[in-house]
Amino acid sequence: MSSISFDDLKAIMSRxxxxxxxxxxxxxxLATPFTDIGYDSLAVLEIASQLxxxxxxxxxxxxxxxxxxxxxVIDYVNANLAAV
Amino acid sequence: xTTSVVTGVGVVAPxxxxxxxxxxxxxxxxxxxxxxxxxxxxxxxxxxxGEAFGFDPADHAPQRLVxxxxxxxxxxxxxxNEALADAVVRPExxxxxxxxxxxxxxxxxxxxxxxxxxxxxxxxxxxVGAYMSIAWFYAATTGQLSIRHGMRGPCGVLCSEQAGxxxxxxxxxxxxxxxxxxxVSGGTDASLSPYGLVxxxxxxxxxxxxxxxxxxxxxxxxxxGYVPGEGGAILVVEDLDEARxxxxxxxxxxxxxxxxxxxxxxxxxxxxxxxxxxxxxxADAGTLPDAVDVVFADGHGVPELDRAEAEALTALFxxxxxxVSVPKTMxxxxxxxxxxxxxxxxxxxLRDQVIPPSVNxxxxxxxxxxxxxxxxxxxRLRTALxxxxxxxxxxxxxxxxxx
Numbered sequence: 001m002s003s004i005s006f007d008d009l010k011a012i013m014s015r016x017x018x019x020x021x022x023x024x025x026x027x028x029x030l031a032t033p034f035t036d037i038g039y040d041s042l043a044v045l046e047i048a049s050q051l052x053x054x055x056x057x058x059x060x061x062x063x064x065x066x067x068x069x070x071x072x073v074i075d076y077v078n079a080n081l082a083a084v
Numbered sequence: 085x086t087t088s089v090v091t092g093v094g095v096v097a098p099x100x101x102x103x104x105x106x107x108x109x110x111x112x113x114x115x116x117x118x119x120x121x122x123x124x125x126x127x128x129x130x131x132x133x134g135e136a137f138g139f140d141p142a143d144h145a146p147q148r149l150v151x152x153x154x155x156x157x158x159x160x161x162x163x164x165n166e167a168l169a170d171a172v173v174r175p176e177x178x179x180x181x182x183x184x185x186x187x188x189x190x191x192x193x194x195x196x197x198x199x200x201x202x203x204x205x206x207x208x209x210x211x212v213g214a215y216m217s218i219a220w221f222y223a224a225t226t227g228q229l230s231i232r233h234g235m236r237g238p239c240g241v242l243c244s245e246q247a248g249x250x251x252x253x254x255x256x257x258x259x260x261x262x263x264x265x266x267x268v269s270g271g272t273d274a275s276l277s278p279y280g281l282v283x284x285x286x287x288x289x290x291x292x293x294x295x296x297x298x299x300x301x302x303x304x305x306x307x308x309g310y311v312p313g314e315g316g317a318i319l320v321v322e323d324l325d326e327a328r329x330x331x332x333x334x335x336x337x338x339x340x341x342x343x344x345x346x347x348x349x350x351x352x353x354x355x356x357x358x359x360x361x362x363x364x365x366x367a368d369a370g371t372l373p374d375a376v377d378v379v380f381a382d383g384h385g386v387p388e389l390d391r392a393e394a395e396a397l398t399a400l401f402x403x404x405x406x407x408v409s410v411p412k413t414m415x416x417x418x419x420x421x422x423x424x425x426x427x428x429x430x431x432x433x434l435r436d437q438v439i440p441p442s443v444n445x446x447x448x449x450x451x452x453x454x455x456x457x458x459x460x461x462x463x464r465l466r467t468a469l470x471x472x473x474x475x476x477x478x479x480x481x482x483x484x485x486x487x
Binding site for chain 2: 016042046049052
């Protein structure tokens with residue numbers, strides 16, 4: 001896989017922590033902070049861990065700390081996949 | 085001077101998945117013990133357990149919380165929802181710092197932990213989920229309840245094996261006396277994954293019998309250990325005046341007395357501490373033994389522990405001096421959830437003026453106990469004594485009383 005789409009990330013988020021109380025995440029939430037859409041720091045850690053396995057990436061802890069929204073995750077993953 | 089009272093009760097038990105279902109099953113003598121169903125137990129020495137079959141965590145919490153918690157915490161989600169609804173508490177009427185969560189825990193989230201450790205061995209560290217870092221901790225249940233219900237007062241967790249479920253009620257009283265307005269207390273445990281079961285075998289106290297009706301028979305001459313179970317009870321505890329002022333619909337009873345003792349080291353020649361715990365709890369409640377209407381015994385089902393408890397009871401109350409009940413013969417021992425469930429039984433006994441039975445046990449006449457065995461007994465009840473012991477020397481006693 002050479003890039004990640006919003007739908008790819010959504011599938012991983014849903015697998016990590018399940019559906020969010022009936023609310024579906026849409027592309028309008030791309031830049032919304034994770035904490036505002038119900039994902040705490042552990043959930044982000046879990047998402048990052050899944051991404052590392054599925055995309056064979058090494059994501060350092062400092063980079064995970066910077067991933068504050070779905071968009072930040074997608075941008076990071078795509079930048080690093082392109083660099084491979 | 086605060087008077088700590090219970091205004092809400094929530095239950096998840098092997099013989100009933102909510103308060104009234106469990107209580108009716110208990111009065112009807114319906115046991116929740118059976119052959120272990122989550123995994124094939126044929127290669128394990130223990131065959132019988134009390135499992136909360138049919139409990140669906142998704143009925144009690146959003147999927148997001150279900151996937152990051154162990155069954156022990158999911159039982160607490162269900163029981164807490166029920167207890168808060170029973171107490172007709174509206175958390176928005178309180179400030180977050182006025183409410184606390186204080187639960188007991190003994191097993192930890194062993195099923196969750198086992199699953200993640202198996203991923204570690206099979207697929208490496210990256211395969212372990214991030215929630216492993218919290219889900220199997222003793223404090224996970226208190227933490228999740230605190231976050232979920234916005235209760236940020238003096239929260240805590242107590243781990244004193246099977247006595248902890250009484251120790252938390254004492255801590256609830258302490259924080260109420262210091263000004264907290266409402267405490268969600270009690271405890272739930274879930275110890276029945278293969279790994280969890282193997283951890284318990286080391287005590288040598290578990291029953292290896294294969295018949296559900298003979299596996300856990302406290303005070304019986306054939307007693308041969310106890311059956312583990314899962315679930316527990318959550319109680320809403322408040323100051324009596326506060327509860328009345330906010331219009332609480334039911335005051336189940338007062339946590340009137342409490343004491344804990346620790347057994348002397350083995351071989352010291354000194355007596356075990358259970359009797360002293362009971363005496364101190366009665367003194368704390370300002371009650372003499374003859375005012376106690378019923379005892380919910382620890383009922384370990386291990387012969388030397390049964391004998392020690394029977395001796396403590398006859399020393400305090402005389403031969404057959406008080407009705408004794410062990411309704412946990414129908415659930416197994418729920419670890420940190422067991423004593424809160426016994427307190428729930430005591431409170432519902434006070435409510436309905438009936439003593440639940442201790443089915444399957446045929447008491448040894450030598451113990452000289454008035455054990456309520458096959459069917460419930462109507463009685464005039466105002467004061468109940470609840471006893472609990474935990475492996476390693478823990479003893480605790482609570483007196484509950486009608487107000």
